[in-house]
Amino acid sequence: MCGIVGFNGHQQAAPILLQGLTKLEYRGYDSAGLCVRDGSEPAVIIKAKGRLSVLKEKTNDGLSVHGDCGIGHTRWATHGEPSETNAHPHCSDDGNVIGVHNGIIENYQELKEKLLRNGYTFYSETDTEIAIKLIDYYYKKYLHTPVDAINHALVRIRGSYALELMFKDYPGEIYVARKDSPMILGIANGESYIASDVPAILKYTRTVYYIGNQQLARVGKGEITFYNLDGDEIEIEPKTVEWDAAAAEKGGYEHFMMKEIHEQPKAVQDTLHSVEHDGVIDLSGIGITDEQIQKLRQIYIVACGSAYHVGVAAQYVLEDLAGIPVRVELASEFRYRHLPFSENASEDSLVIIISQSGETADSLAALRKAHEKGLPTLGVVNVVGSSIAREADHVFYTLAGPEIAVATTKAYSAQLVALYTIAIQFGKVRGLISDEDYTKYIADLEALPAKIEKVLEDESRIQWFAAKQSNAHDVFFIGRGIDYAISLEGSLKLKEISYVHSEAYAAGELKHGTISLIEDGTLVISVLTQPRLIEKTTSNMVEVRSRGAYLMGLTTYGNYDVEDLADFTTYVPATDPHFAASVAVIPLQLLAYYFAVSRGLDVDKPRNLAKSVTVE
Ligand code: M6R
Numbered sequence: 282m283c284g285i286v287g288f289n290g291h292q293q294a295a296p297i298l299l300q301g302l303t304k305l306e307y308r309g310y311d312s313a314g315l316c317v318r319d320g321s322e323p324a325v326i327i328k329a330k331g332r333l334s335v336l337k338e339k340t341n342d343g344l345s346v347h348g349d350c351g352i353g354h355t356r357w358a359t360h361g362e363p364s365e366t367n368a369h370p371h372c373s374d375d376g377n378v379i380g381v382h383n384g385i386i387e388n389y390q391e392l393k394e395k396l397l398r399n400g401y402t403f404y405s406e407t408d409t410e411i412a413i414k415l416i417d418y419y420y421k422k423y424l425h426t427p428v429d430a431i432n433h434a435l436v437r438i439r440g441s442y443a444l445e446l447m448f449k450d451y452p453g454e455i456y457v458a459r460k461d462s463p464m465i466l467g468i469a470n471g472e473s474y475i476a477s478d479v480p481a482i483l484k485y486t487r488t489v490y491y492i493g494n495q496q497l498a499r500v501g502k503g504e505i506t507f508y509n510l511d512g513d514e515i516e517i518e519p520k521t522v523e524w525d526a527a528a529a530e531k532g533g534y535e536h537f538m539m540k541e542i543h544e545q546p547k548a549v550q551d552t553l554h555s556v557e558h559d560g561v562i563d564l565s566g567i568g569i570t571d572e573q574i575q576k577l578r579q580i581y582i583v584a585c586g587s588a589y590h591v592g593v594a595a596q597y598v599l600e601d602l603a604g605i606p607v608r609v610e611l612a613s614e615f616r617y618r619h620l621p622f623s624e625n626a627s628e629d630s631l632v633i634i635i636s637q638s639g640e641t642a643d644s645l646a647a648l649r650k651a652h653e654k655g656l657p658t659l660g661v662v663n664v665v666g667s668s669i670a671r672e673a674d675h676v677f678y679t680l681a682g683p684e685i686a687v688a689t690t691k692a693y694s695a696q697l698v699a700l701y702t703i704a705i706q707f708g709k710v711r712g713l714i715s716d717e718d719y720t721k722y723i724a725d726l727e728a729l730p731a732k733i734e735k736v737l738e739d740e741s742r743i744q745w746f747a748a749k750q751s752n753a754h755d756v757f758f759i760g761r762g763i764d765y766a767i768s769l770e771g772s773l774k775l776k777e778i779s780y781v782h783s784e785a786y787a788a789g790e791l792k793h794g795t796i797s798l799i800e801d802g803t804l805v806i807s808v809l810t811q812p813r814l815i816e817k818t819t820s821n822m823v824e825v826r827s828r829g830a831y832l833m834g835l836t837t838y839g840n841y842d843v844e845d846l847a848d849f850t851t852y853v854p855a856t857d858p859h860f861a862a863s864v865a866v867i868p869l870q871l872l873a874y875y876f877a878v879s880r881g882l883d884v885d886k887p888r889n890l891a892k893s894v895t896v897e
Pocket of ligand 1: 585586587588589635636637638639640641644687688689690773774777892893894
């Protein structure tokens with residue numbers, strides 16, 4: 282969602298801010314703006330509705346705005362329509378406080394009334410303007426110091442925020458505060474950087490500070506001082522980011538999504554090898570003990586979107602291999618549900634939160650709910666230092682590297698393999714997997730990267746099929762068991778980037794309603810990787826074909842009977858059926874990609890979507 286950048290150094294700030302915002306474009310936005318200050322001269326604010334290119338044009342790529350200290354923002358509208366007026370930065374009427382904000386101020390109405398009573402007026406529909414004016418109010422009421430004013434305001438604000446602020450009386454300084462919205466700070470060569478996300482500053486520095494919840498910082502040139510809510514100085518240790526700058530570039534591909542699709546063999550291999558060496562899985566780094574694993578009676582997997590689909594696939598694997606009942610829950614539902622947890626839940630349950638960004642608001646809230654109920658949590662997270670990674674009791678980092686395209690591919694694949702290793706190890710510790718099967722499962726995981734590579738070699742066949750079918754209005758994905766989980770992900774990939782309506786159904790459910798939607802030429806994609814369920818799903822294919830469906834079959838080499846039924850069949854290498862999602866999802870990612878390309882759409886930044894959903 283909104284992207285934030287800041288720079289305080291010895292170069293012109295605006296071009297650096299614009300470069301940073303460009304790197305954050307993937308987060309989703311509908312307007313942009315920046316504020317730059319040259320010494321004690323008044324600050325200059327420039328805003329634009331629409332693409333960042335409009336702001337770049339307005340500022341001549343930043344060259345027409347002078348000053349070495351500034352803040353920038355891309356806005357994803359929540360309160361108030363996308364417009365230049367609602368775009369950030371916002372400022373108090375006399376320009377005393379200027380700021381940008383990512384997050385949501387939940388009690389904005391109550392705060393607005395308080396400010397109205399105190400003579401403030403409002404020009405925008407945003408909650409951010411209220412936050413800025415509240416800080417201005419406390420600045421003038423009390424000590425006339427930024428830290429004190431921000432702290433007074435933060436005590437009154439309910440909601441989430443990553444705030445960047447500039448004060449008229451404090452030239453050459455930026456103040457920031459954070460609660461439940463991502464923000465990192467970086468330092469290099471006597472200059473300071475601020476961003477919502479690592480890719481925006483990777484080019485300049487890999488030394489970063491992860492500012493904590495309800496903490497503040499004064500950002501000078503190359504020096505940052507952190508404060509708590511009482512205004513006391515606190516120490517935060519810098520961390521080194523392992524990702525390199527090239528990882529956040531397109532590397533010759535037309536779109537990040539295609540680059541990331543091709544990075545999947547490596548993402549899977551790196552994630553696997555982070556816990557598996559010489560044929561042995563070692564989860565000790567994650568801190569879950571064998572005793573804990575043996576006691577487990579219930580696992581909850583909680584996530585959103587594609588991460589939820591990983592959970593659906595993992596449910597089958599964990600129940601099968603580790604013999605533990607698993608409930609997979611959408612985080613947005615889990616957080617508000619009154620689930621009756623067992624009396625011993627703190628000892629015999631585990632909540633696994635899966636999240637690429639580690640910042641998804643619903644997933645974070647679900648994690649906190651689990652903690653409130655005393656349940657231990659394990660975060661499967663890609664972004665180091667993200668909120669979920671920081672708050673979970675245990676963390677399994679997926680090593681997918683930065684994922685920029687809104688539609689997840691490599692993070693999904695890395696999450697799958699993380700969950701497989703958990704399932705195998707849990708099964709082994711609980712005595713359900715023999716040494717022989719253990720060795721075989723690990724060999725199967727080791728073989729996945731090469732099998733994914735093989736599917737990628739067949740790309741042109743999918744490209745051809747996608748070009749032929751890209752005018753479809755409705756697409757249905759069907760499968761049973763893990764094939765149903767694969768269908769869910771295939772369907773989401775297709776709809777989110779190609780804007781073609783699609784649905785995924787457990788194949789056996791078709792007859793309970795959906796089959797009435799099948800008419801002449803409706804594209805139905807049938808996933809058949811699970812040997813014991815293939816016959817059943819084949820019957821469902823026969824049913825839809827007799828009602829006019831145009832059939833695509835996605836199956837493993839060897840199941841050549843599928844060709845007799847399907848109009849188009851694509852094959853993937855066979856693997857142990859538990860791990861089939863890892864190979865079978867690849868053609869579906871490619872299909873979605875080529876549908877979107879054929880329809881001339883912006884693959885990496887689909888409309889209305891944000892990479893990391895940091896508001897409810
Ligand atoms: O960062 P997270 O993994 O928590 O994100 C969850 C979903 O928002 C995400 O998977 C979303 O569904 C993707 N756009 C799917 O491609």
